Amino acid sequence: MPRMNVQPIPTISDRINEIRHKTATIVNEDILPNERAIWAMRGGRASEAEIAHGRELREDIKHKVQAASLWAPHLPVEYGGSGLNFLEHAYMNEVLAYASGAASLFGVVAPNSGNQTILVKYGTEEQKKKWLMPLIEGKMESGFSMTEPDNAGSDPRSIKTTAKRDGDEWVINGHKWFTSNGKRADFFIVMCRTDDPDGPAERNGKMTQIIVPKDTPGVNIVRGVGIWGAHDSDHCEIIYDNVRVPVTNQLGSTGSGHQAAQDRLGAGRVFHCMNSIGQMWRAFDLMVERIMSRDVHGGKLETKQFMQGFIAESYIDIQAARLMTIHASEVIESGMDPRTDISAIKIFVPAAYERVVDRAIQVWGAAGVSEDLPLAGMYQGARTLRIADGPDEVHKILIAKNILTKYHRGESWDFGN
Secondary structure: OOOOOOOOOOOOOHHHHHHHHHHHHHHHHHHHHHHHHHOOOOOOOOOHHHHHHHHHHHHHHHHHHHHOOOOOOOOOHHHOOOOOOHHHHHHHHHHHOOOOOHHHHOOOOOOHHHHHHHHHHHOOHHHHHHHHHHHHOOOOOEEEEOOOOOOOOOOHHHOOOEEEEEOOEEEEEEEEEEEEOOOOOOEEEEEEEEOEOOEOOOOOOEEEEEEEEOOOOOEEEEEEOOOOOOOOOOOEEEEEEEEEEEHHHEEOOOOOHHHHHHHHHHHHHHHHHHHHHHHHHHHHHHHHHHHHHOEEOOEEHHHOHHHHHHHHHHHHHHHHHHHHHHHHHHHHHHOOOOHHHHHHHHHHHHHHHHHHHHHHHHHHHHHHHOOOOOHHHHHHHHHHHOOOOOOHHHHHHHHHHHHHHHHHOOOOOOOOO
């Protein structure tokens, strides 16, 4: 089993190098050697003793993460996190993601982590006490309820779920699906079209995010939507039927929901790309290991030009994806407008990820699509990312619009920034 080779990068700060080194140490020494045992509960074939051992391993690793001051990198120190800035977190993710599922052992579990970030920024002190702190402490789970079956996810302004004001309550009606963590959640953050001074909720209302406890009357979980051949999942279809919650459950000001969603999705896209790079790194190591050790047609695979081409092409894909993503992270950290850069990596990185994993699967043959290796799960994740958080086509349109706007102003694009 390959280990992640993480050496200091001379062009970045000592602090980021330290974060990467500490993360790699835990990944290499504690997670990779115990990967199967850690996740023994997956697949449904583990014994009670194996499941209990996996739980103990996970808790032990979490304690080591906390001792290394790496826990919950997305949260400020005052909320129990590591307080990493955006660039530090991005560099950490590429190392962390080398081991599938490792993020949860570092306190980063979607959608809880994204909801925590939104609650930190938009929540009132009362909301933070009631919802955020139990979420951070692991006493609660949450879901994010935005996507609708009858409206294009690529056009969030088309959302039809409404919240109408009735005294001190919001009354919510709508139909959602792919609500993440739907079965385990204690509450949902629901994107609604709310009453607007210039028009009724049904037509011109602005978007607002509202906290809805799962046990509220009228919250009907229809099913877990099956994905990738599975008959069930925790991405749930939900009907909100005259659901009443206090106005105090509103996150931020009325109409701030679209901006809150962009705050969440913009950062999430970069972190997804850094995660993808970590997974590509793992797939690359696995592919090269196989190429160097497998005998076929009178010699090692490494002597075959097709295989040498695979190595070169995957190296190029990973390096290009990584440098583009680091650049986008630097733009965000500098305070400049990152929209074009985020859209560019959202298109390029998942496609590169898919190509890198595809080559690794091809090299491993039948084993590549088996449960013995993580490659099949990576392939599904890579393909899904081309849809999640905005499909490729929408991001291409946004890139073109941003570039054309500059040229119409008499400027040209500065590729140095």
